[in-house]
Amino acid sequence: xxxxxxxxxxxxxxxxxxxxxxxxxxxxxxxxxxxxxxxxxxxxxxxxxxxxxxxxxxxxxxxxxxxxxxxxxxxxxxxxxxxxxxxxxxxxxxxxxxxxxxxxxxxxxxxxxxxxxxxxxxxxx
Numbered sequence: 001x002x003x004x005x006x007x008x009x010x011x012x013x014x015x016x017x018x019x020x021x022x023x024x025x026x027x028x029x030x031x032x033x034x035x036x037x038x039x040x041x042x043x044x045x046x047x048x049x050x051x052x053x054x055x056x057x058x059x060x061x062x063x064x065x066x067x068x069x070x071x072x073x074x075x076x077x078x079x080x081x082x083x084x085x086x087x088x089x090x091x092x093x094x095x096x097x098x099x100x101x102x103x104x105x106x107x108x109x110x111x112x113x114x115x116x117x118x119x120x121x122x123x124x125x
Contacts, residue, residue: 003041003084004091006098008106010078012049026101034083039094042082049076078104082111 034040052069069076081098085091088110095108 001084001086002088002091003082003111004088005080005109005111006083006091006095006106007077007080007109008098008102008104009075010104011075012073014048014078023101023103030097030101033097034081034094039083039085039090040081041084043080045079046077049073052076075105 031040031043034043049069052067054066054068054070056064056066058064079102081094083091083094085094088108091108091110095106099106
């Protein structure tokens with residue numbers, strides 16, 4: 001069954017103290033609902049974009065490590081769920097609930113899986 005990333009975005013100036021106990025309980029309730037439905041595989045928040053490190057391969061084979069996110073934006077990913085759903089429509093239905101309880105903009109993308117290295121380009125054994 002396909003898996004989907006449901007990400008939510010926070011403004012760069014997001015203040016965690018603005019999250020109320022009521023909002024946290026709504027998020028916990030949504031997580032319990034997802035778990036009961038068997039769709040939630042993993043969920044978490046992530047540290048602010050300011051603490052990100054960006055890595056860029058260079059032609060000489062070295063890697064440049066820079067402070068901050070890859071792109072300059074006014075929003076960043078604040079947290080995400082990995083859901084296993086029958087299709088994009090089902091993932092969107094869950095993401096709509098997440099957008100409401102988290103009161104943020106979000107994104108849904110299907111996860112793509114490639115053969116494991118030991119399987120080579122020929123697919124599964």
